[in-house]
Amino acid sequence: AQTVTQSQPEMSVQEAETVTLSCTYDTSESDYYLFWYKQPPSRQMILVIRQEAYKQQNATENRFSVNFQKAAKSFSLKISDSQLGDAAMYFCAYRSPNSGGSNYKLTFGKGTLLTVNP
Amino acid sequence: ETGVTQTPRHLVMGMTNKKSLKCEQHLGHNAMYWYKQSAKKPLELMFVYSLEERVENNSVPSRFSPECPNSSHLFLHLHTLQPEDSALYLCASSQDLVISPLHFGNGTRLTVT
Numbered sequence: 001a002q003t004v005t006q007s008q009p010e011m012s013v014q015e016a017e018t019v020t021l022s023c024t025y026d027t028s029e030s031d032y033y034l035f036w037y038k039q040p041p042s043r044q045m046i047l048v049i050r051q052e053a054y055k056q057q058n059a060t061e062n063r064f065s066v067n068f069q070k071a072a073k074s075f076s077l078k079i080s081d082s083q084l085g086d087a088a089m090y091f092c093a094y095r096s097p098n099s100g101g102s103n104y105k106l107t108f109g110k111g112t113l114l115t116v117n118p
Numbered sequence: 119e120t121g122v123t124q125t126p127r128h129l130v131m132g133m134t135n136k137k138s139l140k141c142e143q144h145l146g147h148n149a150m151y152w153y154k155q156s157a158k159k160p161l162e163l164m165f166v167y168s169l170e171e172r173v174e175n176n177s178v179p180s181r182f183s184p185e186c187p188n189s190s191h192l193f194l195h196l197h198t199l200q201p202e203d204s205a206l207y208l209c210a211s212s213q214d215l216v217i218s219p220l221h222f223g224n225g226t227r228l229t230v231t
Contacts, residue, residue, distance in 0.1 A: 004160070033217055043206060045222035091161070097217050105174070106220055108161040 002027045004094050006109035013082045014117050020067075021077045021112045023092030033095045034068070034075045035106070040088040048090070051075065079114075087116045121145045124209050124223035131199065132231055139194040139226045141209030149215050150192040152184060155206040155225070167192060168215050199230045 003026045013019035025034070036048040051059045051068050058066050063083075067076045079086055092109040122143045131137050143150060152164040166174035167186040181203075183195040192209055206227050210220040 035219060037222075043208075043225045043227075045208065045210070045220075047219045047221070050219055095217070105163050105166075105176075106161075110158065110160050 002029075002032075002094050002096070002107045004092050004107050004109040006090075006092055006112050008112045009110070010113045010115070012115040012117060013079070015082055015084060017082055018078060018080045019082055019114065021079075021090050021092075021114065023075045023077070023109060025073050025075065025092070025094050025107075027073070027094065027096075029096055031097055033097065034066075035093040035095070036064070036066070036075075036077045037091045037093060037108075038086075038088045039091065039111070040085075045091070049077065082116050084116050084118060087114055089113050121221050122209060122211055122223035124207075124226050126226060127224065128227045128229075130229045130231060131196065133199060133201075135199075136195070136197040138196065139207055139209075139228075141192040141194075141223055143190055143192075143209075143211040143221070145211055145213075145221060147211035147213050147218075147221070148189055149212045149218075150186060150189070151210040151212075151220065152192065152194050153208040153210060155208055161208070165194075166215070173215065196228075199228075201230050204228055204230045 005024045032053045034051045037045045038048050039045050049061045063080045065078045089111045091111045094107045125140045149168045154162045164178045165184040170186045185193040206225045208225045209223045212218040212220045
């Protein structure tokens with residue numbers, strides 16, 4: 001079964017600085033999708049960025065980028081020029097493209113609470 | 119208008135009550151999901167529907183009963199809940215079951231007294 005581990009329960013960063021959130025996962029599959037979701041106090045989970053495992057190029061979305069290391073099964077999120085609005089719980093998630101079984105499931109880590117200090 | 123709308127936002131119910139959570143998606147998606155989010159635990163998938171057919175039931179107790187009357191609406195009927203069922207219940211939708219990202223609602227904060 002796939003598992004997703006976020007080893008940092010909490011992180012903090014100064015406004016305008018850069019922070020990196022860690023995520024590792026365990027899978028025997030070669031093709032899959034990885035996601036970072038953000039959950040602010042409003043509680044809505046918002047998709048931040050997505051990475052297809054077959055793509056070697058790291059995904060980038062404005063100030064958000066990932067460092068995807070497939071061999072190491074690592075998928076970290078870098079937030080550049082941090083803003084107060086980035087403060088939220090961040091969840092790493094894994095999804096398999098294979099149909100059947102419980103592959104409909106989006107497997108989440110436990111989350112990292114990010115605080116942005118002014 | 120957000121893509122996925124959940125009501126109510128907060129719900130307090132006694133153990134003998136019957137209540138329902140409602141979810142509506144305006145994105146034209148084909149799949150809908152119920153997740154349970156408890157403190158310090160990963161999100162737990164409860165139910166998955168694709169084109170109104172249930173495709174996943176993740177060993178959820180029968181006191182939780184889902185209903186999907188059409189591809190835009192999803193309900194979670196609750197009865198004789200336990201205090202440990204208190205949690206944030208999140209609804210989500212996606213275009214397909216396989217590769218599309220999930221779009222979530224704001225959740226219903228449920229407290230069972």
